[in-house]
Amino acid sequence: MAYWLFKSEPGTWSWTQQKKKGAKGEPWDGVRNYQAANNMKAMKRGDKGFFYHSGKERLIVGIVEVIGEYRPDITDEKGIFGLVDVKAVKDVPNPVTLSAVKANTKLNEMVLVNNTRLSVQPVRGSEWSRICKMGGVTE
DNA sequence: GCCAACGTTGGC
């Protein structure tokens, strides 16, 4: 199984909103970046991802699961980009802040640290379990 | 509010 990180401005789409969608999940639309789209193409049903709040908060607040693989994003009028469907799985009990990630030398190769502008990112297995531990998530 | 990083666009 692969791991990912989904970034969102809480003012646009928040973890609270995602959770309200429950098991039905929500299409992760609006991505207009090839690198991010390629990451979504690589996703498989059952893959897990962190839900990250960018902007003022800058922390990992939840865990999502990919429930629908890459398909066209109908909100893209050019018909170029696609999306995946994700559902909320659980909260991260102690949200992991960006500064905590940066402060951890074991995590300094994370895309979150090195490519701040990429909105859909791959996460290594080792990084995943370390952050889960930091966040008090029981895997 | 500013600015660095970076992706995209468009002229040549």
Add this chain to the structure above:
DNA sequence: GCCAACGTTGGC
């Protein structure tokens, strides 16, 4: 196909 200009994201 290159590269300058521009726009956007996101951290600070």
